[in-house]
Amino acid sequence: MSKRHLSRRRLLAAAAPLAAAPFAAKLALDRTPDASAANHSAMDMDGTEMAGMEHASKPMMGHAAMIGDAAAAVGGPNDLDHLLYPPAALPYEPGRVREYTLTALDREIEIAPGVFFAAWTYNGTVPGPVIRATEGDTLRVKLQNAGTHPHTIHFHGIHPSKMDGVFEVVQPGDDFTYEFEARPAALQLYHCHATPLKKHIAKGLYGALIIDPKEPRAPAQELVMVMNGYDTDGDASNNFYTVNGRTFYYARYPITVKRSQLVRIYLANLTEFDLINSFHLHADFFRYYPTGSSDSFEYTDTVMLCQGQRGILEVEFAQTGTFMFHAHQSEFTELGWMGFFNVID
Amino acid sequence: MAASVETPSRAYAWRLWALLPLVLLALVVGVFVARGDSLLELVGQSPPAADAVDIRRVEFHPGQLRIHVTNPQTDAIKIALVTVDDAIVPFTTEGPAKLGRLRSSTVVVAYDWVKDEPISVGITSSTGIETVKDIPAAVETPSASARGFLGYGIIGLFVGIVPIALGLLWLPSLRRTSPEWLAAFMALTAGLLSFLGVEALAESFQLQATLPGSTGGAGLVLLGVALSFLGMTLLSTRLSGKGSHAKGMTLALLVALGIGVHNLGEGLAIGTSFAFGELQLGTFLIVGFMLHNVTEGLGIAAPVAEGRAAPSFSRLAVLTLIAGAPAILGAWIGGYVTNDILGVLFFALAAGAALQVVVEVSRFVARRAPGGLSSGYAVGGYVAGIAVMYGTGLLAA
Numbered sequence: 001m002s003k004r005h006l007s008r009r010r011l012l013a014a015a016a017p018l019a020a021a022p023f024a025a026k027l028a029l030d031r032t033p034d035a036s037a038a039n040h041s042a043m044d045m046d047g048t049e050m051a052g053m054e055h056a057s058k059p060m061m062g063h064a065a066m067i068g069d070a071a072a073a074v075g076g077p078n079d080l081d082h083l084l085y086p087p088a089a090l091p092y093e094p095g096r097v098r099e100y101t102l103t104a105l106d107r108e109i110e111i112a113p114g115v116f117f118a119a120w121t122y123n124g125t126v127p128g129p130v131i132r133a134t135e136g137d138t139l140r141v142k143l144q145n146a147g148t149h150p151h152t153i154h155f156h157g158i159h160p161s162k163m164d165g166v167f168e169v170v171q172p173g174d175d176f177t178y179e180f181e182a183r184p185a186a187l188q189l190y191h192c193h194a195t196p197l198k199k200h201i202a203k204g205l206y207g208a209l210i211i212d213p214k215e216p217r218a219p220a221q222e223l224v225m226v227m228n229g230y231d232t233d234g235d236a237s238n239n240f241y242t243v244n245g246r247t248f249y250y251a252r253y254p255i256t257v258k259r260s261q262l263v264r265i266y267l268a269n270l271t272e273f274d275l276i277n278s279f280h281l282h283a284d285f286f287r288y289y290p291t292g293s294s295d296s297f298e299y300t301d302t303v304m305l306c307q308g309q310r311g312i313l314e315v316e317f318a319q320t321g322t323f324m325f326h327a328h329q330s331e332f333t334e335l336g337w338m339g340f341f342n343v344i345d
Numbered sequence: 346m347a348a349s350v351e352t353p354s355r356a357y358a359w360r361l362w363a364l365l366p367l368v369l370l371a372l373v374v375g376v377f378v379a380r381g382d383s384l385l386e387l388v389g390q391s392p393p394a395a396d397a398v399d400i401r402r403v404e405f406h407p408g409q410l411r412i413h414v415t416n417p418q419t420d421a422i423k424i425a426l427v428t429v430d431d432a433i434v435p436f437t438t439e440g441p442a443k444l445g446r447l448r449s450s451t452v453v454v455a456y457d458w459v460k461d462e463p464i465s466v467g468i469t470s471s472t473g474i475e476t477v478k479d480i481p482a483a484v485e486t487p488s489a490s491a492r493g494f495l496g497y498g499i500i501g502l503f504v505g506i507v508p509i510a511l512g513l514l515w516l517p518s519l520r521r522t523s524p525e526w527l528a529a530f531m532a533l534t535a536g537l538l539s540f541l542g543v544e545a546l547a548e549s550f551q552l553q554a555t556l557p558g559s560t561g562g563a564g565l566v567l568l569g570v571a572l573s574f575l576g577m578t579l580l581s582t583r584l585s586g587k588g589s590h591a592k593g594m595t596l597a598l599l600v601a602l603g604i605g606v607h608n609l610g611e612g613l614a615i616g617t618s619f620a621f622g623e624l625q626l627g628t629f630l631i632v633g634f635m636l637h638n639v640t641e642g643l644g645i646a647a648p649v650a651e652g653r654a655a656p657s658f659s660r661l662a663v664l665t666l667i668a669g670a671p672a673i674l675g676a677w678i679g680g681y682v683t684n685d686i687l688g689v690l691f692f693a694l695a696a697g698a699a700l701q702v703v704v705e706v707s708r709f710v711a712r713r714a715p716g717g718l719s720s721g722y723a724v725g726g727y728v729a730g731i732a733v734m735y736g737t738g739l740l741a742a
Contacts, residue, residue: 072426072433112433114425114471232473239475240433247433334432 063324066251067340073252074110083244084255086130086224086266090137092214098133098182099140104147104170104192104205112240112247112336117230120147120192120203126245127226127270128207131190133182135214144175151200152176154193155209156308158183165193185213186293187266187310189226202231202272204245208310210266220262220314223255227279227305227327227337229271238273241327241337250325250339259317259343266292267303268310277337278304279313280328286315302328317343394420396470398444400478401685403466404486405458411486412452412466412478416444428467428475429456458483487619489681497616497676504615504634505608505672510665512642519650527651528714529726534600534644535706536730541607542699544738546570548610549692556685565686569693570700573606577701592709593652594660597645601668603702604641607695608668612675613688619680637737640730641668648709 066072090096102122109119109126122128133139143153149172154165159180162168170176192205208224228245229238240247257263265286269277280302287297292312303311317323326338377384385391395418404411410429416422423443427436440450458464460483467477487493519530549566556565577599584595611634645664649656675691711718718724 066435070435072435111473112426112469114423115469115473116471117473230473232469233475239469239473331431335428336433 066248066338067254067322068252071248071251072113072336073248074113074246075249077253080244080246080249083125083127083130083226084223086208086210086222087132089132089210089212089216089222090134091216092134092136094136095138096134096136097138097140099142100129100131101142101144102128102153103144104151106147109204109245111230111232111242111245115232115240117204117232120149120151120200120205122153122205122207126204126206127228128190128205130208130210130224132210132212134212135183135185137182138179139182140177140179142175142177143170145170145172148172149200150194151205152193153178153190155180155190156188157186157209157211165190169194182211184293185211186291187211187268187312189268189270189308189310191270198272201270204228206270208266208268217264218262220264221257222264222266224266225268225279227267227269227271227277229274229277229332231273236273238271239335241271241277241332241335243337243339247336248338254322254340254342256342256344257317259320259345261316263315263317265313265315266310267305267313269305269307271307274307274332276304276306276329277332278302278328280326281313281315281341282324283319283321284315284317284323286313288313304328317341319343320345393472394418394422396420396422396472396474397476398422398424398468398470400466400468400476401449403478403480405483406486406488408455408457410452410454410456410458410466412454412468413449414444414452414468415449416446419446421445423471424450424452424468425471426469427452427454428469428477429454429458430465431467460484487680493680494677497619497680498673500615500619501612501670501673501676504638504676505612506665506669508635508638509604509642509645509669512639512644513646513649513661513665515643516646516650516656516661519646520655522650524713525715525720525722527647528710528716528720529722529729530643530647531651531706531710531714532723532726533730533733534647535703535710536727536732537640537644537734538600538603538699538703538706538730539727540731540734540738541604542696542703545607545610545692545695545699548614549689549696552685552692553689556689565689566693566696569690570697573694573697574701575697577602577698581701581705592713593648594656596648596705596709597652597664598667599702599705600648601645601664603698604644604668605671606698608638608641609671609675610688610691610695612672612677613679613691614675615672616676616679616681617688637734638669640733640737644730648706651709651713 103124105121105124107119107121107124108116109121111117111126117126119126131139131141139155141153141155143151145151150169152165152169155163155178157180163178163180165178168176188209188211190207190209192200194200206226206228208226210224225243226245227243228241230240230242231237232239243250267279271277282301285299285301288300288303289295289297289312291310297314303313305311320343323341323343324338325341326333397418399415399417400412401415402413404413412427414424421443424438427434434454434456436452436454438450438452441448442450444450452468454466462483463479463481464483465477465479467475469475519527522530546566549569550563553563553566580602581595581599584598585592615634642665645668649661649664678687707718710723714720714723716722
């Protein structure tokens with residue numbers, strides 16, 4: 001292990017020949033205490049820092065300037081674990097009730113280093129928490145509105161009209177419990193449907209809802225990625241793009257997965273203002289199941305989704321190493337929607 | 346006896362009394378600062394700060410951008426993120442990242458920019474407000490090299506000194522001309538200086554309008570004009586002695602000074618424009634300025650010609666340097682240390698100086714010219730001066 005550690009370090013140092021000491025120093029100063037105690041991606045960060053020290057005279061450029069500590073990302077290494085790793089799938093059991101409580105909260109969230117966004121959130125984060133149920137479960141989701149505007153939750157899936165989150169608007173201080181049978185099995189999503197709709201979504205009220213089939217999916221390392229954007233200056237176009245709410249977060253803290261092991265990604269697009277968003281994986285191919293509602297798939301490395309579209313990606317990485325994933329709209333990539341997989345044996 | 350003792354102490358008491366309004370003002374201001382917010386709430390809530398920075402200048406160096414940023418608002422602004430062509434880029438700041446009122450910083454970005462292509466840079470504040478500056482074409486910013494220094498020097502020489510020296514060659518002809526025609530040429534000098542004054546004033550106001558509001562309004566222009574006008578008046582009185590009026594070499598020196606201050610501004614404008622890549626480095630432009638400025642030489646020659654003694658060569662050389670050399674200095678300043686506030690002041694100083702010299706020359710014409718100010722020669726000369734400057738000015742536009 002320690003031998004591989006060293007070789008990767010050298011590899012990254014070679015890949016980052018243009019690292020700059022001033023920039024590394026600035027980030028070192030800016031780094032929060034818990035970030036410096038990073039664990040699962042510490043190797044990569046060390047590698048980049050080494051590169052920074054060795055090539056002090058040259059400025060850091062290119063993607064080498066966007067990995068590890070050099071990435072323009074906020075927070076500690078485990079901050080987004082609850083959004084990335086979904087709760088475990090439960091085997092089908094007749095008559096089970098799954099209960100969740102979502103609290104609408106106005107929150108000032110830091111989405112990029114030093115950039116704060118006045119968000120409307122479910123449970124304090126953008127996107128909101130991952131909700132999971134097995135097909136046939138009764139889903140009981142309580143919405144408590146602790147915000148300053150009326151909100152709802154509109155779930156995708158099959159359910160009665162009075163549970164659709166369109167007419168039962170929850171006023172600030174009030175609450176409402178949505179109850180319906182979870183179906184069909186697919187990657188669903190949920191979002192606020194109060195008006196003005198565009199504003200309520202752009203402010204951050206959305207999240208992923210996984211409905212597992214009664215016949216369980218194959219065991220896998222499961223990841224959830226909700227793609228979004230932030231319009232921080234109110235001109236109806238996004239200034240930043242992310243997965244799971246923070247720019248370049250998985251560039252700073254690459255997602256560690258195992259080679260040859262099944263990785264399943266639940267991918268949803270909740271980007272407001274832009275017509276589409278996309279996902280591209282470097283150096284490998286995946287099976288893409290649109291909406292995750294059937295067995296038919298496309299074997300590809302790039303998928304395109306409009307707002308509200310989602311699907312399931314399955315991949316067994318063929319190689320170890322550091323692999324980029326990002327929106328294949330270059331603009332989105334360079335405004336925050338970019339990360340890395342760290343594939344190990 | 347008692348009264349004479351009382352008077353000084355009473356005067357002293359009245360002087361103390363003069364301090365009272367200041368003390369009370371300080372008290373009222375203190376109370377308002379302490380409680381002002383609650384008072385303002387009676388009127389309504391303030392909108393949030395705009396948080397838009399002022400991107401003063403973007404320098405292009407090989408593999409690097411340097412973005413000069415100023416905070417034009419009262420509230421502090423934090424530079425949180427930098428984008429180039431809509432992409433987040435790593436950056437460092439020279440100076441504070443959190444800018445207080447009117448504070449500046451330089452943002453340094455390692456960037457592989459493309460020559461001659463449009464580029465935009467954006468500064469995002471901590472509240473997510475992005476200020477974008479579009480640059481029509483990326484051109485490398487000249488750095489202080491010996492070659493560039495020499496280049497600006499030569500431009501200044503051709504624009505300032507050469508045409509004035511050439512203009513002075515009219516001197517022998519002027520010395521042999523009749524008093525009527527000499528008066529006409531003096532009036533011409535006044536006309537061209539009026540033109541320069543108005544031009545500098547307009548330039549000053551134009552530049553001032555682009556400054557952020559908090560760095561001073563039109564008053565800044567007035568300050569410059571008043572300073573140079575009064576300074577030149579003082580100088581004129583000192584040089585020509587109490588009670589008498591400027592004439593001959595003294596008047597020529599004043600004219601040279603007035604033109605010199607103007608040429609400083611002209612050199613500044615040329616240097617700045619070249620440094621920003623806004624002007625084509627064309628020979629036509631330099632030729633235009635040369636033709637324009639030959640008339641300035643004539644303006645200096647006219648009062649010299651009126652003097653009794655023939656002037657020495659060295660005196661003429663000094664006059665030429667006073668009027669022309671500031672163009673070189675201006676080109677250097679403009680080329681390397683651009684500062685818009687400085688630009689406003691320079692042009693305002695030029696306007697004040699030119700207008701003061703117009704007053705001096707007009708007095709002279711009024712006293713000496715056959716028929717005074719209303720003679721056909723004087724009026725015709727004055728109008729011709731303005732027309733000639735306007736005509737040759739078109740060449741440099």
